Structure formats: structure tokens, C-alpha cells
Amino acid sequence: MIDPKLFRTDPDKVKWAVQAKGVEVDVDAIVALEEARRDCLYQVEQRRARKKEISKQIGAAIGQARKEGRDLTPEQAQAGFQHEQDALDTEIADLEAQLAEAEAAFEQRLLYVPNLPADDTPPGLTEAENVEMLAWREPGRFLFEPKPHWELGVDLGIIDFEAAVRMSGSQFVLTKGLGALMERALIAFMLDLHTRHHGYLEINPPFMTLDKCLIGSGQLPKFEEDLYRLREGPYLIPTAEVPLTSLHLGEIIDADRLPLCYTAYTPCFRSEAGSAGKETRGMIRVHQFHKVELMKFCKPEDERAELMKLVDDAEAVLKALNLPFRRMRLCAGEMSFSAAEAYDLEVWMPGMGKYVEISSCSRFTDYQARRLNTRYREGQGDKPRFVSTMNGSGLACGRTFAAILENYQQEDGSVIIPEALRPHMGGASHILPG
């Protein structure tokens, strides 16, 4: 969440942010709730202070009497205060109810307020306003008509949509043979790259998570319908971002440990509500896919630089696989709810004839850290401050798999295996039809 104080100190900035992201939030109503909350709090605290004072006096009187050897029962000590205490009790009970209501309403609304975009975020609400930062490698020229990956994969016998749909329903996919091996190789390759060369620590987290973590990273309460929930229990993770971001829930981290860089492979489960019929061909949009995620905790002042390094780390995978891509800076409205600054990497898909998102890298300022209460301490005696969090795909494996098929296809329908993956595939160099 954003700093609740902003509603008092700079409500216009919040209004600007909400509008920039194209979100419907009544900021004035939240400001009013916050004021009501504070007013109640003051009233309650004043009465509680008086109550405590009386109790202390009673305690002191009893103690004093005991010291002097007099006999003073608690009832006698309390006698003169009874009336005032009763009055206070009634008032406090009443005010506390009001306070709880105001607080709950305020906090509830706060969860629906998105993060503030960075000041230099390109304005806009749609994909068309995203800004291309760089393009790496021209899309390859083909002397034949390149096929989309769903045709290639099926023809090569390494993807089986029908079997997956039969056993699990629409928008599931299954790989087999060299296809399954290549997916596994991609995971291993990406993890090796990030751990050995980019300094990330590998994490193998649970694939189920509690709602507090989903609230922490910003998926809940707003995007409940996108998630799979186990019967009355935890949810299946929609991305490794959730467990990774929750790694230091409630902790205060020593500053000299920062930045903390983590990478994790996990499957991702998404209901993709509302996307039925949209781009459903192939393995681009499915309910379950593999992803290697990158995630960092750092100090606020390092956040921007760390994000750019993280984007580089994600791009390194595409470069190592020699896949043409471009880097897009997302406009305000295209960024996720919790993000302040975001870049998408889009890989060229010759068979589909377009760029497809394969990584999304965002930084979240203290938005997630505030919800998860993850802080750091600069030095002994310093106040803890919220850490900055960021993450990015490095990369989505299914889409990378599809991109390899499409970019490495040959006229005879075979696919060359990228050099970088061969050590992970027992040295295989081609996937041949038949």
C-alpha cells in the first residue's frame, strides 16, 4: 500500500496517480475516513490515559498503605473513582466501536489504491503508449513461410494440446520427448545463468501460498478472480513473485545484507478469467506455465539502478539464446497495480509475425514492503525503513520455448537447438520431425 500519510499531506498526488493508472478510487472519501479515524483515536486515547492514571493511583495507594502497615482494601481504594470509571468505560466502548469501523473502512479502501507511478512514467492507458527503449537483433528473414509454434510443435511431436485439453480442459498444454527435455533444460539454463553469473540465490519455494502473501504482493484483494484457490485454504501461486516477495515477511534486515537477490523456478497457475477466446492458440496463454523469476530487496536509493540491472539480467537470457527482442517502457496505465516503473521484454515470434511479452520487470518502491512489513536498518540505533522490492521474469519458460521453435525453425520443419541449451540436453543439436 502507499503511505497512509499521503492522504493527509498530499491527496492531490494520490489523485494524480489513481488517474494515471486508470483506476477508479474515491480519494476524497478516503481522506475523510482518515480524518474520522484520527479524530476517534484522539478521543479514545484521552479517555484511556485517564483510566490508566486512576488505576495507577489505586495501585499506588494500596502499596503506600501496605508500606505503612495500614489496612486498605482494593474496594476502599477504588471507592471515590467508581463513578468516573463507569462513565469512562461507557464512552470508551462507544468510541472504540466507531474507531474500529473507521479504521476497517480506511484500510479496506487503502488496499484498492494502486502504487504511485514514477514521475517520469510515460502517460497513457494502453499498449500503444508504451515506449520502445531498445531493440536487439533484427527479426530474422526467412526464405520460407515460418510456421507458428503450435504447428511446429505438434508436427514435431513435442507438444500435445489435445492430450492436455482432454485431461485438464482448455488452455492447458503438455510437452513430450525432446520438448519436455527442452523445457527442463530451459529452467536449468536460466537458473544456472542467474545464480552463477548474476549473483542471485536460488530458492525453491512452496507452490501454494496464504492470502496474506497475495495481499502483500498486491494480487489480493483486487484480483481474486485471476487466482486458483484450494478448497477453503491457500491459493496456488500465480507467480513466484508471491513467495519470493514474502520471503522476509515481518523482518528487519541489516542494511549490509542488501541488496538481496533471489531467483526461483516455479510453475504459475492463473485462471485467466476474462481472456477466453483471446490469443488462446498455442502455449502463449495457458492456465499453468513454468517461469524463472528474479526478485530483489534493496534500499530505496538503489532501487532504480537495481531494476535496470535486473532487466539486463533477464535480457541476458534472450541474448544467450539469440532471440530477437525489444525492451518496452510501460506507460502508467499498463503497469501492474503495485508497480512504480516497469519494463516489458517482448520476443519476436516469426511464426506469429509479432512481438510477444516474455518478461515483465517492475519495481514497487515500498508498496509491497509496507503490506508485508519488510524493513531494513541502516545502522545500530537507526530507525527501520521499508525496503524496496522489484521483480521480473527471467524468463517465462513456455513462451521462451515457443520463441525458440519459431526462431530456430528450418525449412524442413526441424528445429535447431540453441547452443546454450545443448549441454543441458545431452548434447542434442536438432529436433527432427517424425
Added chain:
RNA sequence: GGAGAGAUGACCGAGUGGUCGAAGGUGCGCGCCUGGAGAGCGCGUAUGGUCGCAAGGCCAUCGCGGGUUCGAAUCCCGCUCUCUCCGCCA
């Protein structure tokens, strides 16, 4: 799933109704001492909220949520988690 034990500050650990936000220790910071280091000595060391220009005041927090009481770390109820034993299991 069954039985038992436990959860206190960065850490260890005291505290079973009354100035307890919490003894003592460790760690850490500052100072003294020293040629220097160590030892020793002194002082200081939670978080959040709220009011205040500030100094500081006030409120909350001893796993979480309720209750009893004028007053709860301490008593009662529910929950969560950890540990031990039993059962089951990849």
C-alpha cells in the same frame, strides 16, 4: 490424525494480578581507562500510532483474537505456529 510441552525485546532468559515496556545477561553504540589491544568501569540501546516547531507527552504492542478485572506478560476461552512422542504417508 492423537497425546503432551512451549511461544516474552537483535539474541538468551526472569517475571503467576498493581507505577512492568518489561529484571539480569549477551550483542551493539558512546565515553573513561591504555603506548596500543584486551579486560574493566560508566552511560545508552524495541516498534507502531498520535499530538507538538522542538524538548517531550499520550496510546497500543510480552504468538494472534476474545473475555474476567478498577488494573493482565501474569487468570479464563478460542486460534495459529514450534518442539517431543504415537499413527499414517511420497
